[in-house]
Amino acid sequence: MGATKTDHFTDKQNSIASMAKALGHPARIAIVEYLLKVNECICGDIVNELPLAQATVSQHLKELKVAGIIKGNIEGNSICYCIDEKTIEKLQKYFGNISDKLNKKKNNCC
Amino acid sequence: MGATKTDHFTDKQNSIASMAKALGHPARIAIVEYLLKVNECICGDIVNELPLAQATVSQHLKELKVAGIIKGNIEGNSICYCIDEKTIEKLQKYFGNISDKLNKKKNNCC
DNA sequence: TTTCTTTATCGTAATATTGCAATATTAAAT
DNA sequence: ATTTAATATTGCAATATTACGATAAAGAAA
Numbered sequence: 001m002g003a004t005k006t007d008h009f010t011d012k013q014n015s016i017a018s019m020a021k022a023l024g025h026p027a028r029i030a031i032v033e034y035l036l037k038v039n040e041c042i043c044g045d046i047v048n049e050l051p052l053a054q055a056t057v058s059q060h061l062k063e064l065k066v067a068g069i070i071k072g073n074i075e076g077n078s079i080c081y082c083i084d085e086k087t088i089e090k091l092q093k094y095f096g097n098i099s100d101k102l103n104k105k106k107n108n109c110c
Numbered sequence: 111m112g113a114t115k116t117d118h119f120t121d122k123q124n125s126i127a128s129m130a131k132a133l134g135h136p137a138r139i140a141i142v143e144y145l146l147k148v149n150e151c152i153c154g155d156i157v158n159e160l161p162l163a164q165a166t167v168s169q170h171l172k173e174l175k176v177a178g179i180i181k182g183n184i185e186g187n188s189i190c191y192c193i194d195e196k197t198i199e200k201l202q203k204y205f206g207n208i209s210d211k212l213n214k215k216k217n218n219c220c
Numbered sequence: 221t222t223t224c225t226t227t228a229t230c231g232t233a234a235t236a237t238t239g240c241a242a243t244a245t246t247a248a249a250t
Numbered sequence: 251a252t253t254t255a256a257t258a259t260t261g262c263a264a265t266a267t268t269a270c271g272a273t274a275a276a277g278a279a280a
Contacts, residue, residue: 078227092205095202
């Protein structure tokens with residue numbers, strides 16, 4: 001027990017959930033917002049922007065990367081990270097689709 | 111150690127993170143999709159739709175409710191749950207804003 | 221080469237999540 | 251009042267996450 005029953009759900013459900021999960025931590029939201037703010041891809045000072053230890057930030061970056069929220073390449077002794085626009089677009093469309101359906105249905109019993 | 115350092119981040123960052131976190135599990139995505147599908151708010155058969163025990167489903171519903179993803183009222187011996195369109199809209203706008211900024215910047219170095 | 225700087229990984233402790241059986245609760249139905 | 255049906259809560263075990271110090275790795279600078 002204790003482990004998520006991934007097998008019992010569809011690929012799409014698991015996919016959306018894993019993207020959402022990656023963004024389900026304020027530090028990772030802060031990282032995404034920082035990457036958005038700096039504009040540039042070369043951003044080797046993420047660690048200094050966050051109230052967390054370097055090891056912790058590195059771990060959060062890894063999770064974002066595994067979930068496809070950010071992408072990065074090795075560039076010298078620093079790393080070039082940036083937001084993967086395709087993933088964000090997927091999320092936007094997913095929630096947009098839900099919004100649309102809700103608006104059409106206008107189920108306001110609650 | 112081990113607990114999320116909520117205090118170190120902004121309210122908005124924590125808010126978005128908690129919404130995303132609530133959706134960061136395939137069972138909870140499945141619940142949202144089911145609520146969307148059935149259209150009606152009166153839906154007392156969520157448990158039968160999921161490959162999980164009743165207690166587990168109830169727990170997931172509670173998490174979705176606490177995070178504001180769904181709202182529900184007591185209605186007889188069953189519960190009337192439905193998606194909170196305002197929360198979904200917030201998420202859509204949040205990701206829409208990120209997408210817009212990314213498109214403007216066109217930073218495709220990665 | 222040695223040192224410096226930056227990021228990654230390992231090991232570990234604290235805490236949180238996931239899942240379920242058992243039980244409680246609550247209101248409708250009989 | 252008793253039974254039935256549905257959801258909630260409790261308690262617990264298994265697993266995952268969060269965080270950080272220590273250490274490793276790898277390129278840049280001296």
